[in-house]
Amino acid sequence: MSFKFSVVIPTYNAESFIEEQLQAVWGGTLKPDQIIISNNGSTDNTCSVVQKLQLTIPVLEIVDSSAMQGVNYARNVGIIHARHEHVLICDADDIVASTWAQKMIASLSAYDLVGSGHQELVYSDKLSTYVQERVVIDQPKVFANQKYLLGGNLALRKTVFETLGGFDCSYRGGHDEVDFCLRASRLGYTQGWISEPLIQYRQRVSDKALFKQFYNYGRTWVQLALNFSPDFNEYIPSFKLMARKLAVTLREYLLSRDKSRARLQQLSWDLGRLYGVFVYRSLGQKPDRVLVDR
Known part of the structure; x- marks a missing residue:
């Protein structure tokens, strides 16, 4: 049919x-x-x-x-x-x-x-x-x-x-x-x-565009988990743990000769998640839903 x-x-x-x-x-x-x-x-x-x-x-x-x-x-x-x-x-x-x-x-x-x-x-x-x-x-x-x-x-x-x-x-x-x-x-x-x-x-062409894309992915990943709270709360790290993880990722990126796009993605992803954990969870400033009027 x-x-x-x-x-x-x-x-x-x-x-x-x-x-x-x-x-x-x-x-x-x-x-x-x-x-x-x-x-x-x-x-x-x-x-x-x-x-x-x-x-x-x-x-x-x-x-x-x-x-x-x-x-x-x-x-x-x-x-x-x-x-x-x-x-x-x-x-x-x-x-x-x-x-x-x-x-x-x-x-x-x-x-x-x-x-x-x-x-x-x-x-x-x-x-x-x-x-x-x-x-x-x-x-x-x-x-x-x-x-x-x-x-x-x-x-x-x-x-x-x-x-x-x-x-x-x-x-x-x-x-x-x-x-x-x-x-x-x-x-x-x-x-x-x-x-x-x-x-x-x-796929995104420039490293700058790729960085922005995965930063946004990390940030909205936290937003997503919080929108379905408490179902996925266990997946959201504490701010302290996320800050430590970002520090490790950043150090590995800066010290390594491997500046691949995969490493850049991980760095920007962790930075976005840190922002989301701090602003959306710790400060309680998660964006309100914006849906179509029904």
């Missing part, structure tokens, strides 16, 4: 990538009945690129999601504008496989939420382009083996989104999709997983 479905693409300053992604979505083995570009205040030529593509992709629409900065708000606005119960979400700078929509929609007939594996695209300075690297086919987990799906590669029923109040916009930089999936699971909604790389996922 086939369903009419919408594809939502949260977008911010993606003029360099959006055409490739849209051509991949529209050129797949199952064509969407609606494609929504949720424009989160782009200041480049993203909208101009999309408007030109509307001439050849008749189901392509642009909606304004600039009222609040952030991918979660852009997703929420896009899904609100979706005309169909079955919704797929992908990111503007990734590339979906030709069978992405077909396989995700087929799995959505049996589950409430569906995700899949991915292949990483890493920028090569030597080649001045992105190259294919690691393939990930295992479903990600957090804390006590809690399964979740990636927000940039997600199929869902719109009724699930409406029941949950959408993605929590208080998360800035990570763990928003984990929060969404945990809330869904607690209400009895089911997750499906396709163990195939149905999307190519572009």
